[in-house]
Amino acid sequence: MAAFICVFFPAVLCLSAARPVSSDRGYSAAASGEEKSLEARYRSLVSTNQIMQYHRYLTAEPHPAGSPRNNDLAQWVAEQWRAQGLEDVVVHEYDVLNSSPREISLEMIRPKHFRASLREDAYKLDPDTKNPRVDGAYLGYSASGEVTAPVVYAHSGNPEDYDYLKSQGIDVRGKIVLVRYSNPYSYRGFKALTAQRMGAAAILIYSDPAEDGYKQGAVYPNGPWGPPSHIQRGAITYDFLEPGDPLTPGWASVPGAKRISRADAISLPKIMGVPMSWRDAKPLLANMDGPVAPDSWQGGLPLKYRLGGKRVQVHLKVEMDDSIKPYYVTEARIRGSEAPDEWVILGNHRDAWVFGAVDPSSGTAALLEMTRSLGALLKQGIRPRRTLVFCSWDGEEYALTGSTEWGEQYADELKQKAVAYLNVDEATSGKDFEADAVGSLAPLIVNVSRDIPGPSGQSLYEEWQGSRQRALHQSHPVEDSELPDTRIGSGSDHTVFLNYLGVPVVGLTFVGPYGVYHSMYDDYFWMNRFGDPGYKYHTLMAQLWGTLGLRLANARILPFDFEAYGGDVMRFIESLDDETHVSGHVDLASLKAHAEEFQAAGLALNQSVAVALSSGKLDDAGATRINQQLMQVERNWCNPGGIPGRPWFKHVLYGTRETYAHLELPGLTEAAEAGDWLPAAAQAKIIGDALGRNTALLHQIQQELDTTTGVPKP
Numbered sequence: 141m142a143a144f145i146c147v148f149f150p151a152v153l154c155l156s157a158a159r160p161v162s163s164d165r166g167y168s169a170a171a172s173g174e175e176k177s178l179e180a181r182y183r184s185l186v187s188t189n190q191i192m193q194y195h196r197y198l199t200a201e202p203h204p205a206g207s208p209r210n211n212d213l214a215q216w217v218a219e220q221w222r223a224q225g226l227e228d229v230v231v232h233e234y235d236v237l238n239s240s241p242r243e244i245s246l247e248m249i250r251p252k253h254f255r256a257s258l259r260e261d262a263y264k265l266d267p268d269t270k271n272p273r274v275d276g277a278y279l280g281y282s283a284s285g286e287v288t289a290p291v292v293y294a295h296s297g298n299p300e301d302y303d304y305l306k307s308q309g310i311d312v313r314g315k316i317v318l319v320r321y322s323n324p325y326s327y328r329g330f331k332a333l334t335a336q337r338m339g340a341a342a343i344l345i346y347s348d349p350a351e352d353g354y355k356q357g358a359v360y361p362n363g364p365w366g367p368p369s370h371i372q373r374g375a376i377t378y379d380f381l382e383p384g385d386p387l388t389p390g391w392a393s394v395p396g397a398k399r400i401s402r403a404d405a406i407s408l409p410k411i412m413g414v415p416m417s418w419r420d421a422k423p424l425l426a427n428m429d430g431p432v433a434p435d436s437w438q439g440g441l442p443l444k445y446r447l448g449g450k451r452v453q454v455h456l457k458v459e460m461d462d463s464i465k466p467y468y469v470t471e472a473r474i475r476g477s478e479a480p481d482e483w484v485i486l487g488n489h490r491d492a493w494v495f496g497a498v499d500p501s502s503g504t505a506a507l508l509e510m511t512r513s514l515g516a517l518l519k520q521g522i523r524p525r526r527t528l529v530f531c532s533w534d535g536e537e538y539a540l541t542g543s544t545e546w547g548e549q550y551a552d553e554l555k556q557k558a559v560a561y562l563n564v565d566e567a568t569s570g571k572d573f574e575a576d577a578v579g580s581l582a583p584l585i586v587n588v589s590r591d592i593p594g595p596s597g598q599s600l601y602e603e604w605q606g607s608r609q610r611a612l613h614q615s616h617p618v619e620d621s622e623l624p625d626t627r628i629g630s631g632s633d634h635t636v637f638l639n640y641l642g643v644p645v646v647g648l649t650f651v652g653p654y655g656v657y658h659s660m661y662d663d664y665f666w667m668n669r670f671g672d673p674g675y676k677y678h679t680l681m682a683q684l685w686g687t688l689g690l691r692l693a694n695a696r697i698l699p700f701d702f703e704a705y706g707g708d709v710m711r712f713i714e715s716l717d718d719e720t721h722v723s724g725h726v727d728l729a730s731l732k733a734h735a736e737e738f739q740a741a742g743l744a745l746n747q748s749v750a751v752a753l754s755s756g757k758l759d760d761a762g763a764t765r766i767n768q769q770l771m772q773v774e775r776n777w778c779n780p781g782g783i784p785g786r787p788w789f790k791h792v793l794y795g796t797r798e799t800y801a802h803l804e805l806p807g808l809t810e811a812a813e814a815g816d817w818l819p820a821a822a823q824a825k826i827i828g829d830a831l832g833r834n835t836a837l838l839h840q841i842q843q844e845l846d847t848t849t850g851v852p853k854p
């Protein structure tokens with residue numbers, strides 16, 4: 141409504157006027173009404189029963205990347221999409237380095253003999269757990285080898301843990317380190333790289349009951365937490381250095397592509413690693429010698445955790461099959477009616493460590509039901525303005541492989557055409573909504589969440605508010621700008637889009653107590669008992685994901701909010717300074733001024749877009765020109781040379797830490813944290829220049845809009 145008032149005032153006055161109602165950003169008032177009724181119609185087509193059927197099929201068998209079952213599922217997804225009426229269905233093949241277990245054994249040979257089972261127990265209640273095709277314990281891309289060595293307990297396996305061991309006179313070189321999975325999550329590949337850097341011979345990573353077992357609550361099959369034998373599989377690839385097939389860094393591993401040698405592959409671990417249940421780790425911990433570990437290192441087992449180093453000797457053998465295997469990315473589209481060369485991309489990975497009921501099949505089931513419902517609209521003659529591209533990725537669990545290879549293969553076209561990438565990895569392990577997004581798209585998620593009814597009878601927005609308030613232990617509403625997380629790390633398929641291509645990304649998930657991650661027990665039984673009985677949150681995810689896709693695909697002007705983005709950049713700069721005091725060494729004033737100018741340009745552009753949309757004077761050709769330029773803003777954050785030491789990661793605002801944690805202003809932050817002030821100044825200049833370029837671009841877009849609508853220049 142406020143947007144309407146602005147039509148009669150110069151843009152400059154609008155800065156202080158009430159801001160336009162942002163629920164219809166990118167739409168005129170009339171178009172907004174039509175869009176919302178279309179979205180409601182879409183949501184009414186989403187069938188809970190159908191999602192359950194997809195989910196049962198997807199979780200019926202283990203389907204890790206490279207397995208026959210996962211390959212069959214690639215074709216099955218393609219068949220579903222053809223039957224649903226989707227267009228341009230294609231299955232892409234990438235020939236990549238795979239990693240699967242041939243033989244893994246672990247024996248304690250001193251002070252007593254114990255052979256680790258490295259398997260998970262079957263339960264009568266849950267027939268899937270008896271499936272003979274379930275693998276035992278392994279870590280993707282572990283090195284192969286054999287070693288007999290003493291074991292040292294190294295807590296979470298972070299660098300500071302090794303500092304402590306050193307202070308106690310314990311050297312881990314040539315030894316086997318036993319570390320815990322940690323909560324909050326720290327990527328296991330970081331633990332492996334840290335152990336490798338410390339000179340350890342091998343790393344054992346076990347699930348302590350304090351993190352995801354009985355210390356948290358009732359365990360499977362009576363509750364959502366991990367039972368004694370549950371094993372968290374996973375890859376230990378160093379894909380925070382460079383994701384994708386380790387042998388084709390920076391180009392697509394299409395059949396016949398050139399490959400580098402394994403020795404030259406920086407993302408391949410040189411250390412052996414094996415994951416363990418606490419049941420298998422307990423005899424090792426119980427027999428350790430050496431000093432008692434500090435209180436903060438004590439875990440949930442009823443024993444004194446000691447640092448070890450001498451008494452417990454283990455013989456470990458790891459033999460991995462590291463042959464080249466085909467991975468398959470299934471892709472389909474609904475071609476846009478007006479702007480077929482503007483792509484809204486929606487994707488989820490298909491490969492799972494075992495059955496993958498949460499990770500990723502909850503997302504795959506939501507994907508298939510979203511496409512079925514959009515396909516039903518298409519059959520009724522309803523086609524979105526822009527093209528919707530749907531992708532079922534492969535090998536996400538190994539190195540974000542399928543999405544990275546696809547992104548590298550179509551990089552030039554994607555840089556021209558990609559509007560946004562909407563990722564859903566784990567659709568649901570519970571009821572609490574979480575979203576992350578680049579700063580320009582975060583407000584859109586909040587707006588869309590207001591329009592979507594949740595299972596409780598409240599809107600998704602209200603449910604989101606409730607769960608955020610509970611998480612933050614606060615009684616007043618959370619600021620809308622604080623609902624989505626605009627600090628984005630790695631660890632899923634959005635990475636190639638954001639960090640390599642400069643495509644705006646969104647990630648959506650519902651979370652809850654989930655202690656069976658990457659274990660056999662992440663299965664259909666678990667989902668129906670604990671994760672999402674009745675599949676209400678799967679349904680909600682399919683509805684939300686498709687609604688967001690439609691909102692982006694049908695907007696006349698792309699609904700990016702660069703004012704909000706500028707505010708985020710400013711906060712990134714301020715928190716970096718709080719943490720590193722970089723401004724004592726590097727002049728941040730000019731960087732902050734650039735961020736402020738960008739934010740102001742974003743605000744002014746928001747006003748001009750609202751005015752232009754309500755004026756009715758913007759023709760199709762004009763709108764296309766504007767949208768083409770808007771799409772380039774995110775691209776402009778990419779520096780072709782990448783961030784120092786990691787040229788694949790090109791985005792200057794977003795990077796990832798080695799733990800997968802978010803890392804804003806990556807080049808500047810890493811230099812500041814290292815106290816390298818000259819490189820820090822150079823990085824600040826690169827970011828400032830990118831902000832300057834984008835401010836100029838926003839001004840240019842705004843002027844074009846104002847000229848169209850006849851708003852006098854301020």
Ligand SMILES: [Zn+2]
Pocket residue numbers: 489499500536565566
């Ligand atoms: Zn996943």
